Amino acid sequence: MSLTPPSRQHRPVRVNHHDPAQRPMIVIWESTRACQLSCRHCRAEAAPGRNPFELTTDEATKLMEEVLSFGQPAPIFIISGGDCFERDDLFEIASRGVQMGLHVAVSPSGTKKLNLDSLKKLQDVGVNVISLSLDGATKESHDGFRRVPGTFENTMAGWEAARELGMKVQLNSVVARHNVMELPDIAKLVLDHGVMTWSGFLLVPTGRGVDLGALTALECEDVLNLFYDMGETVPVKTTEGHHFRRVSIQRHVLEQAGADHVEAMKLGPLYQELRKKTEALGLIEGGRRRRPPINISSGNGFVFINHVGQVTPSGFLDVPAGNVRDSSIVDIYRNSELFNGIRRADLLEGKCGMCEYKTVCGGSRSRAYNSTGNIYAEEPLCAYQPGTFPLADRVTELFQAPGQ
Numbered sequence: 001m002s003l004t005p006p007s008r009q010h011r012p013v014r015v016n017h018h019d020p021a022q023r024p025m026i027v028i029w030e031s032t033r034a035c036q037l038s039c040r041h042c043r044a045e046a047a048p049g050r051n052p053f054e055l056t057t058d059e060a061t062k063l064m065e066e067v068l069s070f071g072q073p074a075p076i077f078i079i080s081g082g083d084c085f086e087r088d089d090l091f092e093i094a095s096r097g098v099q100m101g102l103h104v105a106v107s108p109s110g111t112k113k114l115n116l117d118s119l120k121k122l123q124d125v126g127v128n129v130i131s132l133s134l135d136g137a138t139k140e141s142h143d144g145f146r147r148v149p150g151t152f153e154n155t156m157a158g159w160e161a162a163r164e165l166g167m168k169v170q171l172n173s174v175v176a177r178h179n180v181m182e183l184p185d186i187a188k189l190v191l192d193h194g195v196m197t198w199s200g201f202l203l204v205p206t207g208r209g210v211d212l213g214a215l216t217a218l219e220c221e222d223v224l225n226l227f228y229d230m231g232e233t234v235p236v237k238t239t240e241g242h243h244f245r246r247v248s249i250q251r252h253v254l255e256q257a258g259a260d261h262v263e264a265m266k267l268g269p270l271y272q273e274l275r276k277k278t279e280a281l282g283l284i285e286g287g288r289r290r291r292p293p294i295n296i297s298s299g300n301g302f303v304f305i306n307h308v309g310q311v312t313p314s315g316f317l318d319v320p321a322g323n324v325r326d327s328s329i330v331d332i333y334r335n336s337e338l339f340n341g342i343r344r345a346d347l348l349e350g351k352c353g354m355c356e357y358k359t360v361c362g363g364s365r366s367r368a369y370n371s372t373g374n375i376y377a378e379e380p381l382c383a384y385q386p387g388t389f390p391l392a393d394r395v396t397e398l399f400q401a402p403g404q
């Protein structure tokens, strides 16, 4: 039996209220691969110079018009990179997108170009949301990871400038062996400086991130449970960590039953250590309303267009279903075999195929593909053995409650 996702806001998982097979919630456009950084995990293996075959200003405009034709409410259109500030036409493109009615957000790199002036220019054309990357709580760890001195200071300055302007900030942090013990410290920065969301990115072995020391599945279970613990203090979410939804459901049910989550979830020493540090920093039970994870995944509520127009289910899943230079993004998203397949939980294999949570989780298709070459393979970073949660009946009751 697999579960039908709950639909109410206060439930442990939020669902997209629109059919994700018809309209994505998030469209990410990799505007360029040019970037002055050389980050150790870079999916795009970004380079200093721009590729002459990148989508032009007019091609980007046509893409945004097509994105708008998905229907209302329009998807969020995120301009990423590389570093989107490497494009001279960034402000023009953002302005055109906002004018036509899109919610445009940008995702710049932590360079000197990220400053009060450039953010003010973005705000002047109607962009009010940015996402920034912070992979360590200190300049030593963040700059060591990013391999360029000064990125920590640039990122912190950009964060501060965005706050000064009243912009919303999503902060993204890679979660890997080099920084796992710093997660509570990064969370403290998040609490002190304020964000709209903080997203822990469970590393996908692609680009330069292939050999970066991803955590084991058991360690991920510890981290996802820590994220759940922090959820009443900071607005934490995950990227490519879809099993956080399963953890969120299980923790919710355990709480309702007054059961001990450490024993029920078989949490390990990493959890104990991180939890201790998190408590010491005052990051538990902070009184904020928990932000449940949302039920969207690669190709199912989410679509990526790369710098030369290829359309893939995610930036970490480099399997194109078409190119916006030849076809409409709407047609590719709704009708291609790849996108229709990736939305089908019944095609999942291994543990994910047998799992009672496959319709609310399904695992990272990007990580499955990059680890095995098979898009439908089981999620390598999930420790859960399907059918073993001790309060399975309560989970079923939760999902079948009146009004769901």
Ligand code: SF4
Pocket: 242, 243, 246, 351, 352, 353, 355, 356, 357, 358, 361, 362, 363, 364, 378, 379, 382, 383, 384, 386
């Ligand atoms: S086994 Fe797969 S579907 Fe089940 S919780 Fe883990 S990642 Fe999700």
